Amino acid sequence: MKRDASHGAGRDVRTVRITDVARAAGVSPSTVSKALNGSGSLREATRERVRAAAEQLGFVSDAGARALSTRRTFIVGLLSTDNVGRFSLPVMLGAENALSVGEISTLVATARRGSVQEQHHLRTLVARRVDGIIVTGKATDPREPIAVPVPVVYALAPSTDPDDMSVVPDDAAGMRLVVDHLRTLGHRRVAHVGGRPEHRTSQVRLASLRASLAEAGMELVGEPLLGEWSEPWGRQAVDLLLRRGGDAAERPPMTAVVCASDQLARAVGDRLRERGVRVPHEVAVTGYDNWQVMWEASRPPLTTVDMDLERLGRRAAERLLAAITAEPDGGFADSGTELVPPRLVVRGSSMADD
Amino acid sequence: MKRDASHGAGRDVRTVRITDVARAAGVSPSTVSKALNGSGSLREATRERVRAAAEQLGFVSDAGARALSTRRTFIVGLLSTDNVGRFSLPVMLGAENALSVGEISTLVATARRGSVQEQHHLRTLVARRVDGIIVTGKATDPREPIAVPVPVVYALAPSTDPDDMSVVPDDAAGMRLVVDHLRTLGHRRVAHVGGRPEHRTSQVRLASLRASLAEAGMELVGEPLLGEWSEPWGRQAVDLLLRRGGDAAERPPMTAVVCASDQLARAVGDRLRERGVRVPHEVAVTGYDNWQVMWEASRPPLTTVDMDLERLGRRAAERLLAAITAEPDGGFADSGTELVPPRLVVRGSSMADD
Numbered sequence: 001m002k003r004d005a006s007h008g009a010g011r012d013v014r015t016v017r018i019t020d021v022a023r024a025a026g027v028s029p030s031t032v033s034k035a036l037n038g039s040g041s042l043r044e045a046t047r048e049r050v051r052a053a054a055e056q057l058g059f060v061s062d063a064g065a066r067a068l069s070t071r072r073t074f075i076v077g078l079l080s081t082d083n084v085g086r087f088s089l090p091v092m093l094g095a096e097n098a099l100s101v102g103e104i105s106t107l108v109a110t111a112r113r114g115s116v117q118e119q120h121h122l123r124t125l126v127a128r129r130v131d132g133i134i135v136t137g138k139a140t141d142p143r144e145p146i147a148v149p150v151p152v153v154y155a156l157a158p159s160t161d162p163d164d165m166s167v168v169p170d171d172a173a174g175m176r177l178v179v180d181h182l183r184t185l186g187h188r189r190v191a192h193v194g195g196r197p198e199h200r201t202s203q204v205r206l207a208s209l210r211a212s213l214a215e216a217g218m219e220l221v222g223e224p225l226l227g228e229w230s231e232p233w234g235r236q237a238v239d240l241l242l243r244r245g246g247d248a249a250e251r252p253p254m255t256a257v258v259c260a261s262d263q264l265a266r267a268v269g270d271r272l273r274e275r276g277v278r279v280p281h282e283v284a285v286t287g288y289d290n291w292q293v294m295w296e297a298s299r300p301p302l303t304t305v306d307m308d309l310e311r312l313g314r315r316a317a318e319r320l321l322a323a324i325t326a327e328p329d330g331g332f333a334d335s336g337t338e339l340v341p342p343r344l345v346v347r348g349s350s351m352a353d354d
Numbered sequence: 355m356k357r358d359a360s361h362g363a364g365r366d367v368r369t370v371r372i373t374d375v376a377r378a379a380g381v382s383p384s385t386v387s388k389a390l391n392g393s394g395s396l397r398e399a400t401r402e403r404v405r406a407a408a409e410q411l412g413f414v415s416d417a418g419a420r421a422l423s424t425r426r427t428f429i430v431g432l433l434s435t436d437n438v439g440r441f442s443l444p445v446m447l448g449a450e451n452a453l454s455v456g457e458i459s460t461l462v463a464t465a466r467r468g469s470v471q472e473q474h475h476l477r478t479l480v481a482r483r484v485d486g487i488i489v490t491g492k493a494t495d496p497r498e499p500i501a502v503p504v505p506v507v508y509a510l511a512p513s514t515d516p517d518d519m520s521v522v523p524d525d526a527a528g529m530r531l532v533v534d535h536l537r538t539l540g541h542r543r544v545a546h547v548g549g550r551p552e553h554r555t556s557q558v559r560l561a562s563l564r565a566s567l568a569e570a571g572m573e574l575v576g577e578p579l580l581g582e583w584s585e586p587w588g589r590q591a592v593d594l595l596l597r598r599g600g601d602a603a604e605r606p607p608m609t610a611v612v613c614a615s616d617q618l619a620r621a622v623g624d625r626l627r628e629r630g631v632r633v634p635h636e637v638a639v640t641g642y643d644n645w646q647v648m649w650e651a652s653r654p655p656l657t658t659v660d661m662d663l664e665r666l667g668r669r670a671a672e673r674l675l676a677a678i679t680a681e682p683d684g685g686f687a688d689s690g691t692e693l694v695p696p697r698l699v700v701r702g703s704s705m706a707d708d
Contacts, residue, residue: 075482078462089443096464100475105482108432108462110450121454128429128459231651263647270624293617293647297585 025053074103076320077125077133079118079146080110085138086291087309091156094313095134102321104131113143122148132320135159136313140168141200151323155316156309163335165323167316169307170339171201175208177305177344178258178286183216185350187256187284191221193237193268194260195229202226205260205288221254234259234267242275252283256350262287262294262304269298269349284350300348312340379407428457430674431479431487433472433500434464439492440645441663445510448667449488456675458485467497476502486674489513490667494522495554505677509670510663517689519677521670523661524693525555529562531659531698532612532640537570539704541610541638545575547591547622548614549583556580559614559642575608588613588621596629606637610704616641616648616658623652623703638704654702666694 022029027050035042035050076099080088096106107130109121125133125148132150137143137157145159146152152159158166182190192209194202206224213220222244227233244253257272259265265287269279277283279300287295290306315338376383381404389396389404430453434442450460461484463475479487479502486504491497491511499513500506506513512520536544546563548556560578567574576598581587598607611626613619619641623633631637633654641649644660669692 075461086440093464096462100463100471100478103478105461105463105478107429107459108450109454109459110447117454124454124457124459263651267651297617297621 020057021050021054024057025050072131072324073129075105075107075128075130076317077128077130078106078108079121079125079133079135080108081113081136081138085136088136088138088156090309091136091313091316094310095136095155095317096313097310098314098317099321102317104321113137122146126150131324134316134320136316139199139201140171140204151320153316153320153323155313158337162337165319165335166337167312167319168337168339169309169312170341171204171307172208173339174288174305174307174342174344175205175258176212177342178288179209179212179216179218181303181344181346181350182256182258182284182286183218185284187218189219189221189254190256190258191241191254192224192258192260193234193241193264194224194226195233195264197226202260209258226260229261229263231263231267231270234264235271237264238268238271238275242277252277254283256284256286258286260288262289262291262298262302265302265304265349266294266298269300269302273299280348280350280352286350290345295345295347298349300352303347303350304345305342306345307342308340315340374411375404375408378411379404426485426678427483429459429461429482429484430671431482431484432460432462433475433479433487433489434462435467435490435492439490442490442492442510444663445490445667445670448664449490449509449671450667451664452668452671453675456671458675467491476500480504485678488670488674490670493553493555494525494558505674507670507674507677509667512691516691519673519689520691521666521673522691522693523663523666524695525558525661526562526565527693528642528659528661528696528698529559529612530566531696532642533563533566533570533572535657535698535700535704536610536612536638536640537572539638541572543573543575543608544610544612545595545608546578546612546614547588547595547618548578548580549587549618551580556614563612583615583617585617585621585624588618589625591618592622592625592629596631606631608637610638610640612640614642616643616645616652616656619656619658619703620648620652623654623656627653634702634704634706640704644699649699649701652703654706657701657704658699659696660699661696662694669694 018029022032032050035047111117111121133152136155142160143157145161154166158168225237257268265285269285287302287304290304295302372383376386386404389401465471465475487506490509496514497511499515508520512522579591611622619639623639641656641658644658649656
């Protein structure tokens with residue numbers, strides 16, 4: 001780890017001065033200043049020689065940092081998929097708001113992931129000399145990294161390279177909140193209805209559900225039912241669950257159904273009611289997303305998990321700005337995946353108010 | 355109306371030449387060229403004098419047009435409201451796609467309509483020297499125009515100034531399509547369930563419904579039921595409609611319910627089914643929006659109107675580009691409100707397939 005020269009009072013840290021760079025490059029200190037600022041009229045060969053000497057010696061000057069800052073355009077690119085995304089939209093809004101507070105403008109570019117159009121957009125963003133790029137996807141499935149000469153942060157959909165900067169919702173924590181809530185209410189037998197099994201979201205939520213139930217000494221009733229992200233599938237899944245219970249006159253085999261989305265939870269609640277099962281008195285239902293259109297229309301309204309996607313967007317913007325303003329020789333301030341904690345929203349589908 | 359000089363073969367049109375401007379400004383023709391191109395090193399006073407002379411004489415040169423074009427940044431601003439909008443998102447995507455095809459980048463800025471933040475965003479966009487601005491709202495309620503020195507197009511939410519360029523969905527045409535469809539199917543008695551009565555959308559759709567029904571010799575059953583844009587209101591409205599019918603054993607007073615949104619139509623369908631009314635056999639239901647989440651979950655899926663909002667966004671971008679590239683003295687190529695035609699999508703809620 002590189003020691004910070006500004007704190008380097010100790011003898012072992014040698015502070016590199018502008019005169020050291022000048023001597024190494026065989027030029028005057030003012031030439032060093034000009035070369036690193038990109039100002040003045042120097043031959044490119046001289047400029048290069050100074051830069052090489054500065055880099056070799058590990059020279060960092062306030063002037064250099066300022067020069068770097070003046071070379072910024074204060075424009076950030078926002079690359080998004082062209083699928084209309086109710087998940088990516090709040091992320092984009094959160095990022096744009098955080099950036100605009102910092103007087104930074106946002107160039108948007110939407111294209112199908114990995115498409116020729118996406119490559120075209122990236123070239124345009126780089127040609128416009130954006131200071132950095134935020135990449136969002138429509139879901140949390142990892143995507144291949146983009147190759148650009150500026151800092152990049154992946155929001156919602158992480159990069160497949162774990163060393164890249166990614167900001168994603170903490171779905172494992174979300175499922176732990178749900179299980180903890182149900183455990184507190186006394187539930188012991190829980191069924192699971194989820195969406196497409198190949199989606200990262202499905203896998204992370206199910207794995208966390210299993211682990212959390214096991215830890216709490218609760219039972220996952222039967223096989224988890226993964227299918228589609230749609231209401232017809234949610235209704236179908238209820239029929240499958242009640243069939244499992246055997247005789248229709250018997251009580252349902254579970255006291256709660258944990259769903260991987262509000263859309264599914266809404267349909268599960270509808271179908272349970274149609275089959276004569278009272279929610280939440282006989283079976284509690286929980287969703288995921290805190291999507292108003294769905295939780296509000298459900299009878300009763302849904303207990304669910306809010307991923308706080310606007311905050312996720314803000315965090316992505318904050319990390320990008322940190323990387324942009326990082327010292328030129330210090331690499332990026334941080335890397336790796338950051339998890340944004342969710343919160344549980346309790347409503348009538350799990351707790352009756354009568 | 356100003357005659358176009360390029361067609362001005364007639365004696366009455368005096369073509370202003372660069373030498374005329376040079377004489378009026380007391381400089382050489384090459385100085386005029388430099389001054390209008392923004393090129394060369396001239397004193398600002400000279401440049402100003404030439405510009406004033408050119409403007410006074412109504413001088414338009416090819417060089418001037420080119421200069422104007424080279425002064426473009428090929429960046430367009432997209433000002434949107436900060437409400438997460440399932441209507442404004444496709445508009446924004448359509449606009450961004452159309453602009454990117456033209457190698458134009460899009461700067462986004464979101465803020466509450468008329469807020470201090472919106473003013474700040476507008477100043478930033480102008481300071482970035484955008485070529486023009488597209489303003490979108492979250493619904494079709496008119497908004498006060500913005501004051502900027504570049505061309506502006508209002509998309510979805512029109513400007514309150516009818517001379518501004520606005521592109522909005524043709525909701526009156528949408529309701530005509532619905533009524534025509536129901537008339538063809540033999541319906542004569544139609545009820546209406548809508549959202550918030552103060553919204554422009556509610557008013558335009560209801561007025562068109564009334565006019566279309568009258569023209570078709572069909573009856574609007576009772577007062578139209580306007581309330582909220584929510585499923586609970588849609589369900590409530592059905593209870594009100596069936597109460598109107600008097601005795602519960604009687605048939606419903608209408609053979610079709612025309613709803614002002616898919617969300618309402620979905621709830622109306624659900625409640626009719628719960629009350630034992632078969633859709634579409636006893637009562638047909640139509641929606642508005644072609645919102646997949648809603649039409650797909652409905653039983654049966656919804657007949658509805660698609661406003662083609664991506665096309666609306668594209669049209670806004672096309673009109674903005676036309677205004678940006680219009681001749682400097684010609685004003686904007688066109689002004690006024692453009693209506694984007696909708697299309698009817700027929701599904702099971704109005705036509706049974708058995």
